[in-house]
Amino acid sequence: MPEARGSAEAASSARPLVLPALDLDDLPDGVVVTDGDGAIADLNTAAERLLGRPRADLVGTALRRALPLQDTSGRRWWDVVQDSTRRPHGVDPDGHAERLLLLPGGTELLVTARFVRDGTGSLLRAVLALRTPDERRRAETDTTSLIATVAHELRSPLTSVKQFTASLLRRWDRFSDEQKRLMLSTVQADADRVSRLVGDLLDVARVDAGRLTVHRRPMDLAALVREHVDRLRMAGYDDERFELTVAPDLPELWADPDRMAQVVTNLVDNAVRHGAGTVVVTVAGGPPADGTGGWIVLTVDDNGDGVPAENRPYVFSKFWHGGARSGTGLGLYVTRGLVEAHGGDVDVDSAPTGGARFTVRLPAGEPVATAG
Secondary structure: OHHHHHHHHHHHHHOOOOOOOOOHHHOOOEEEEEOOOOEEEEEOHHHHHHHOOOHHHHOOOEHHHHOOOEOOOOOEHHHHHHOOOOOOOOEEOOEEEEEEEEOOOOOEEEEEEEEEEOOOOOEEEEEEEEEOOHHHHHHHHHHHHHHHHHHHHHHHHHHHHHHHHHHHHHHHHHOOHHHHHHHHHHHHHHHHHHHHHHHHHHHHHHHHHOOOOOOOEEEOHHHHHHHHHHHHHHOOOOHHHEEEEEOOOOOOEEEOHHHHHHHHHHHHHHHHHOOOOOEEEEEEEEOOOOOOOOEEEEEEEOOOOOOOHHHHHHOOOOOOOOOOOOOOOOHHHHHHHHHHHOOOEEEEEEOOOOOEEEEEEEEOEOOOOOOO
16 A cells, blocks of 8 residues: 555656646736737736726727827837837837836836737737836835935045045144144045945946956965954054964965955955954865865954844845945945855855854866866
């Protein structure tokens, strides 16, 4: 009996999964289907809701009358897309991607079209997807929020620069050399902060467009980390705030020093901001894989609250803050892009102290040139 049940289960698992036919009403967006003459053949409940008319009134009605859509230039959409001599840019004989169109009264709809034709080019049917611009407006709101955040992040250091330089210009002779040095050091630090922010914004655009480039050469990652930690100590952080461990006999690393400086700066500064305790930075080697030269592994531990496990998949997303609205939310997104551009990876986990641990793995050895 057990064998018979097992055979039945195996036969059952081998059967193809049969799903019920898709109903247009199952779709979240409005859908309108026309016949070859441009009359509405079918539509779903979402389309009825968007158009404010019942299905019974619309089926069989010419699309140009039922949906008197116009583009923002005042051209009647259906007539234009059907006339190849007046077809606007972005509309081909098979349809077009999402476009903003207007109904009488100014109601806005985002319309995507698919035209199905026969071998002679005659229209067999058109399928339209309709939705409101709410999602696009949400994206625009996110953009507006980013602009406001960036403006805030820029205003603080620029205000500091303006105040210090104005004071120095007005009362240069009244300040001691030590005071001048302190004020100029602050100006330099704020200028560096602005420069990093602008650099992050440019790199976000490059990552999004797939145009982020790196210029590899042999470099010492441990020395780069030491230099950055030394700068933080000179900026006023206690020596005890940092613990740096470098493994002996590290394999050679070919990477872009400027890009790696961005990675180190983002991760170490992030650890300093999110915990009052010791920031532990480790540079070690990883075992070779698939006959390669192994890995260089950079680990940065902070003493903060850590990142909950459910939030870790989102940490490297653009604009992610995890509830703390400090910074632009771009640093870790750029960091991931820079690391992946080197053929490496970065992830977040829990540190032994309970804070966050960021681990960067970079392929060691000279990169293999690819043909073409």
